[in-house]
Amino acid sequence: MKIALLGFGTVGKGVYEIVKKVNMQTQNLSVSRILIRKGKESILPEMTDSVEEIVNDPEVDVVVEVMGGIEPAHTYILEALKHQKHVITANKAVIAKYLKEFNETAQQNKVKFYFEASVGGGIPWIQGLEKALRIDKVNSISGIFNGTSNYILDQMTKSNDSFNKVLENAQKLGYAEADPKADIDGLDVANKLCISADIAYDINISNRDELPIFGIRNIELKDIKYFEKKGYAVKLMGFTHQFGNQYDYVVEPALVEKHTLEANIADNYNLISLNGDTIGRLDFFGQGAGMFPTANAVVQDVLDIKEGKGHLERDFDQALEYDANLYKKDYMIRAAFDCKALFKDYAPTDKGDFLYIHQIASGEMHRLMKLILKKDSKAFMVGLPDSIQKNGISRVVSSSQEAIA
Amino acid sequence: MKIALLGFGTVGKGVYEIVKKVNMQTQNLSVSRILIRKGKESILPEMTDSVEEIVNDPEVDVVVEVMGGIEPAHTYILEALKHQKHVITANKAVIAKYLKEFNETAQQNKVKFYFEASVGGGIPWIQGLEKALRIDKVNSISGIFNGTSNYILDQMTKSNDSFNKVLENAQKLGYAEADPKADIDGLDVANKLCISADIAYDINISNRDELPIFGIRNIELKDIKYFEKKGYAVKLMGFTHQFGNQYDYVVEPALVEKHTLEANIADNYNLISLNGDTIGRLDFFGQGAGMFPTANAVVQDVLDIKEGKGHLERDFDQALEYDANLYKKDYMIRAAFDCKALFKDYAPTDKGDFLYIHQIASGEMHRLMKLILKKDSKAFMVGLPDSIQKNGISRVVSSSQEAIA
Structure with missing residues (x-):
């Protein structure tokens, strides 16, 4: 061959x-x-x-x-x-x-x-997802899809250095590119989550400009220290859920309790999780980038073709409806001006440098965040372990809480 | 079909x-x-x-x-x-x-x-291992292979209850069998590690009676609390390494630093890791037992047969030599009598209720532990994150340290 x-x-x-x-x-x-x-x-x-x-x-x-x-x-x-x-x-x-x-x-x-x-470099994620889909409906996918941003957040936590200093170091070491935009603004995560959701739901996410994507460019060391004190690590994560005939999709900094797998993904490693009807939670961990891990995944595909091992057939034509507001969760926001009025329907309360916002739909949160960024380009927001509020039913669905707690 | x-x-x-x-x-x-x-x-x-x-x-x-x-x-x-x-x-x-x-x-x-x-119930571990082997030599495998023992250790840590009380509870909840021997004495882990090593090295582990296997039957709450204070969690783990023409194989309680993935595997979940030449560290996490996860894995095999997806061909006939003493690491032992003399070549030092033993080969440690158990049937031992000392080369190979630290 x-x-x-x-x-x-x-x-x-x-x-x-x-x-x-x-x-x-x-x-x-x-x-x-x-x-x-x-x-x-x-x-x-x-x-x-x-x-x-x-x-x-x-x-x-x-x-x-x-x-x-x-x-x-x-x-x-x-x-x-x-x-x-x-x-x-x-x-x-x-x-x-x-x-x-x-x-x-x-x-x-x-x-x-x-x-x-x-997606996930050397991690056999696409195959794992496709295999799960032979039997199960995959209800949700979440994960740390980007090694560079994880490295930056991990290093800030460990070294007590600022975002810019850690980023510069990562660039020197070749962990981050000269133009880090795709990695730190969540665009790389968005691409990988998009591919995963396309496969999982057999859809074709076409209008990606309106998707809620927020990166880690504005995170400060004091934010990380504050979250740490409260028992959380912060990770740049992608989430997608399917519920009935609808799905959501969000890329944002997320707080994870310190005893979860997510909180303990160090360096530039990736962790990607799925939740299926019968298989439950299934996670894949490994090197999401790098010469040999990524090349290994490419050669695995070559060998599948050589051995006639067909992958899952998909037409990407299911008529699922995208709903940015499918799920509600709590968020925290740090802005240089008083933005309580914007969140008046969500019981905003002060917590340290942050405003704590209760049970707001993700799409709405990201929409309001865009308004805030126009007045304070350094503002930062983070999601808390998520809960569902849908058709009057409120239940905690943080995959980490479900599986680990 | x-x-x-x-x-x-x-x-x-x-x-x-x-x-x-x-x-x-x-x-x-x-x-x-x-x-x-x-x-x-x-x-x-x-x-x-x-x-x-x-x-x-x-x-x-x-x-x-x-x-x-x-x-x-x-x-x-x-x-x-x-x-x-x-x-x-x-x-x-x-x-x-x-x-x-x-x-x-x-x-x-x-x-x-x-x-x-x-092995690993619903976790696609065998397939993941076989896939890695298409390209890589797999140098080591380690993991938490047994959900029952992990549940017991996790519950002892969280509830501050004794081993026996937690075991009784686990039996009531159906997490542990009426005869818990296979789970708590490491025999179930040994079976799963044996299958994994047979595939990884293309061998046939036949004489399994002499293998170093030590379970968690003797662990006490105060042991767990002591390890916790020192920054460690304790897990029942299986390890195997291949080095040149030799391999080792050990099942034992192991200390893992609290920021590793292993330390954060809760409840009855499993985590299985491999290390390959080009893929590096790759981990699989999920439900290692249970009705639907396990049945899911069975049906996946049925579908592979139906779709003509052949698995890796193995003859299990490679002539690898088993060496129980391939690796040295530090251990800690708790015994009711002074057993320093037994370990005089390994700089034994007192640490709390434990004797700290430096850089002893695993096979030798398990052999001496059998002697100790004859005098104190309640004695307990635990391995520390492992290091290699082979042919004069000493290097840390704890997969968790390599990947996470």
């Missing part, structure tokens, strides 16, 4: 190394083509700067897209699928946007489109 | 329910036969007390053994395989003993023998 790599950065190099290693044992996998940027020096015989050459090579079975970004990744993936090449990608941004199109094009051309590495 | 159930206890009933539910969606799975004990009343039309009738039924594709125990489970599984029925079992005791024989018989008869539910 011959593999073409589109891109030869960290993950591409990892795939190249692992295929060489696996090949020593099985003798039937190889990287035969590597796409490099036009004008870049070709240092390996497999390298070419022509994507046409790759998609028209009858010997190439699988195209692995590891260049990242939306374009030209999107165009190249479609080209490869239309030339009846299986495609594997680790590129969550392009999948979150075009999953349904890629899936349809793959089906039309009778090839596979797999993307295990895109 | 028609399924015969051998046994209709908790797990059997769970399989019956889930198959009915899955069947509503896919219309091609059913339980057509249920074996009940001779003389027991047949309350469902599928019930029979004749195993011959089942294995000779040409319509039965898969036999699911959920009766437990060694015999007649062992005989029935072999009979079913020889009649070219696929066999799925959740029975760790019989697998740990006869895995190689079952596997060979299945291969000879060109059928499958799957056992996902046997």
Whole structure:
């Protein structure tokens, strides 16, 4: 089975190394083509700067897209699928946007489109989720999907350094990118949660601009210390729930009690949880990024194709309704001005530097937060372990509380 | 696809329910036969007390053994395989003993023998391990494999009740069996670790009587409180490491630092971890027992057979050498008499009620502990986060320290 790599950065190099290693044992996998940027020096015989050459090579079975970004990744993936090449990608941004199109094009051309590495890196999360879905309805997904933000929050807690200082250090160590926006503003989590929800509910989240997403850019060391004193750690998390014919979806800083698994995810590790009808709570923990873990997940997809192990078939066309206000929970907000009036329906009470807001729907909270940010661009908010209030029924559904407490 | 159930206890009933539910969606799975004990009343039309009738039924594709125990489970599984029925079992005791024989018989008869539910219940651990092995050498496995013992230790910590009181409560709640020996003496963990190591190293652990296994029967509330004060939780854990051509294997109470994942596994949940060359640390958390989680894992195996998804092929015939003394670590021991002399080579020092023993090989520690138990049947020991001392190289390999610290 011959593999073409589109891109030869960290993950591409990892795939190249692992295929060489696996090949020593099985003798039937190889990287035969590597796409490099036009004008870049070709240092390996497999390298070419022509994507046409790759998609028209009858010997190439699988195209692995590891260049990242939306374009030209999107165009190249479609080209490869239309030339009846299986495609594997680790590129969550392009999948979150075009999953349904890629899936349809793959089906039309009778090839596979797999993307295990895109969510949770080396963690077999997509497979775990798809496996659970063979039997169960998955009612909720939650997790720490982004290693960089987890590293920053963990380091702030341990080192007592400010957000900016820890971020600078993370950038020096290569844990954070020069432009950290995607990681610290929750966009990377949003992409991964979007892919997970698309699979779990067989939907296609298209209008993503309106989704409630709030990151950790504004967190201060004193916030973390205050939460710690109250028995909580703060984590950047993604949540989605399905209830009847509706689902919600939220990315935000979340308080977790110190004895939960979530609170004890250190460094740049990820933890992703699902809740299913019969399986109950199931969690996956591991390295959500990094050269070899991510490349491992890519090669696992290659091996699934080679061994004819089909993944779950999805059309992403279920008519579920998105409701940003499906769930209510308590929030805390820190703003430089008095914003009690905004939350008058939610019994706002002062707690240290924070305003404690009771049982507000997540969509409403994020909408009001956007108003607050216009007056105080440094304001910060955090959700508490969530409870459901739906059709008059109020019950605690924090997956951590359910399982751990 | 028609399924015969051998046994209709908790797990059997769970399989019956889930198959009915899955069947509503896919219309091609059913339980057509249920074996009940001779003389027991047949309350469902599928019930029979004749195993011959089942294995000779040409319509039965898969036999699911959920009766437990060694015999007649062992005989029935072999009979079913020889009649070219696929066999799925959740029975760790019989697998740990006869895995190689079952596997060979299945291969000879060109059928499958799957056992996902046997280790970690609903956690997709066997599949996760087998998947990792497609690419990686798995260097170590560790985990909390037994929910009952974890529940007892967790409840003692939270309720300040004695071991016996918590055990009685667990028995009343159905969390512990009337005869709790397998759970509290580490035998259940040993079976699960044995199955995991057999797969990971492609070996066949046959002489299991000499393996170092020590349970939690002798733990006292004051031990737990002392460890807690020092920043540790205590968990009944299984460990195995592979190093060169050797492996070790140990079941014992282990101290884990309070900020590790292990320390925060509450109730009767399980956590199982592997460490692979490229994937690094990968953990699976979920319900290790219970009607629906365990039955879910059984039905997952049925679906793999139905969908033609082969599991990793193993012959269990690698010539790895078992070395009980492959690793050294620190231990603490509580005995009613002065046993310093026994440990004179390991710098024994007094710590509270305990004797602290430095860098002793696990096999040697367990051997000396057996001598101590002859004089003090209530003595207790616990291992500290482990370090390797091998060929002069001493390095910390506690998976929790590596990943979390």
